[in-house]
Amino acid sequence: MQYLGSDPRQGTAPSLITHNEILRLVSLYYLSQSFVSSVYIYYQNPNGFTTKYTKAKTDAPLLYSDFQYNVFFWPKALVETVGNLVDYSCKES
Structure with missing residues (x-):
């Protein structure tokens, strides 16, 4: 998995950012209940x-x-x- 904001093909076909990819990433954080822990470092280090x-x-x-x-x-x-x-x-x- 790569960070989608750095997709070198973003905006051109075939981009890695598809509806399925967005749903997959959102589901990953939601189903594993890991979103809060993934952003905790930003809260701790303003x-x-x-x-x-x-x-x-x-x-x-x-x-x-x-x-x-x-x-x-x-x-x-x-x-x-x-x-x-x-x-x-x-x-x-």
Whole structure:
């Protein structure tokens, strides 16, 4: 699965963003009841869109994955500053 906002074919056929893909992603969060936990990091770090990062108020395990066509790249050293990083997976350049 890739982040749909980074679809290189967005707006041209065949784009990855279809009604079925949107329904699949919404269903994933709804049926697994994981939406709240997926956005909790943003609640805990209101400065997340600035260059000032703060450590999360929890020691819950943090997993990081980087996929092809991701809009942003977060270096491991930076990800470690915002949480209890236990797994860092980055695509090969």
